[in-house]
Amino acid sequence: MHRRTRTGDDAWLVTGHDDVRRLLDGDRLGRAHINPGEAARSNESALFGGPLGNYATEKSDHRRMRSLLQPHFSPRAMRAFRHRVDALTSGLLADLAQQSQPADLNAHLALLLPILVICELLGVPYEDREQFRAWTHAAADIRHRTRSEQGLTDLFTYGQQLVAGKRARPART
Template sequence: MNETVRRTTTPAGDPAWYVSNYDTVRSLLADRRLGRTHADPANASHYSKSVIFGRPEPASPTEVADHARMRRLLSPWFSARRLAALRPRVQQLVDGLLDELAAGIRPVDFHEVVSFPLPALVICELLGVPYTDREDFRRWSDEAADMEDQERSLRGLGALWQYVSGLVAVKLDDPGDDVLSALVAAHRADPDAFGLDDVAQLGAGLLFAGHETTVAAIDTGVVLLATHPQQRDALRRNPDLGEAAVEEILRAALPDPVPVRASGTTGLARWTNADVEIGGTTIPAGELVLLGLQEANDSPRLVGDSGGFDVTRHPNPHLTFGHGPHFCIGAPLARLELRVLFAALLDRFPTLRLAVPPADLQPRNESLTGGLAALPVTW
C-alpha cells in the first residue's frame, strides 16, 4: 500500500486521490501541474455540490496571467504598511464587540456576537461594502458554501455576484478608497482584459473568503482555548506568545469531542493538468487530488513529538494558508484580526469558558468553510 497517496471518495461521492504527507502536500501546493481548472469540467470528479471550489473551472489559456493580475491588484491592500494603518480600527471594532459580549445575558452566543461580526466589519471597510447589508451577504455566502445542495449553492453565488455587481456600478460613478474602487479603476485602465464581470466576480470572491474563513478560525480558537485551560493561562501570563498562539490556532482543528462529519474525504481540491508522479504512483492528467491540509498540519514532520494544542509552538510552518504562488493573499489580514481579538479577549474575559459540553457544539458540516452554528460561552 502506498502511504503517500491513496484512492478515496469525495464528499460528493466521486473518485479522487488523497495526499496528506506534509512534504508532499507542501510541494504539490506549489506545483503548477495541479490547479482549479480542467479541460473537461463537466465530466471531471467533483469535490462537493458547492459551486465554490466544488468543481473545476474551464481551462483557459490566460489563467496564469489572470492570476498574476489579481495578485498585482490586491497585494497593496494586504501589505504590511496598509495593515499597520488598519490595526487601530480593528482594535476599535474588537473593543466594541467585546463590550456587546460583556453586556449580553449569559450564556452568550460568541459566534453571533463576535466571530461573525468582526471579519464582516473588517472586510466591509476594506472592500467598500455597506455593513448594513451583512445579513444579506451572510445568507448568500452560507448558501454558496453549501456542499450538499447544488441548487442552493448556485442561487447563493448568483445573488452574491449580482449584489457585488450593483456595488461596482455605484463605484463607477462614485469611487472611494477601497478595494472595489481600485478594481474598477483597473477595469477603466484595461476594459478589454478586465471587464466589469471580472471585477464583480473577484469582488464577490473576496467578500466571501474575507469573512467566512476567519469566522471559522475564531470559533476554533475560542473552543481550543476554552478546552485547554493550561494553554490559555500560559498565554495570559505571557502575552508575547500571542503571535505563536494565533499560528497554533490556525494550524489546529476543532478538538475532540466536537463532532465532525466523516462522510467522504475532505481536503483542498486540485485537478491535475498533466501526469503527476507522487510517491511512485502516476496520477493521470484530469484527475482530482485532495490535499489533506489538516492531516499534514498534524504530522510529526511539523509538530514533532509535541502533538496537540501548544501555544508555545515555534516555528510553526503550517499549510493552512497554502504555499507557493497560490498562498492566501488575505492571510495577513486574518492574522491581524485574530491577534487583536484574542489578546483583548483573554485580557477582558480571563475566565471565558464554554457554556455547553464540547460534544454538544454543532459544526457546520454542510458548509465548505466549516465553523460552528453557535458557540455559547459564559465567564
C-alpha cells in the same frame, strides 16, 4: 492516500508537509478544470466544491488579479487595517458574551469575522452587510447546489453593483 469525496468522486488526501508544499508550489493544482462537468467535486458548493474559472486563462487571470490586489494587501496596508479587525473582533466577542451559555464560538465569531472583514475591505455599506452574509452562507452551502449557485450569482451581481457605484462616486466609501 486515496479517498472519496462527499459526492463519491475519487480524491487524494495529502497530509505530509513537504508533499503539500510541493503541490502548492507547483503548477498541477488550480481552481479550474479543462472539462468542469467531469471534474471531481468535494461537495455541492458552487464556490468551494469543485472547479471554478476558465481553465485556459486561469494562470493569466490569477496573475492579473494578484497584481491588482497586491497593493491593497501589502504588509503596510494590513498593519494599518489591523485596528479595524481588532475592533470587529472585540464587537463580536462582546456579542458572544451576551449569548446564553454555552455560546457557539463558530456561529458567533469564526463564521462572522471573515465576512465582516471582507465587507470592510470591499466597502460594503453597513445596511447591506446582513444580506451580504446571507449570500455568502448560501454560496458556501455544501449540500444544496442550487442554493449555492444562487448565492454565488447574488454575490457576483452585488459586486458588480458595488463597483458601478464606486466608479460613479469614487470619493464615497
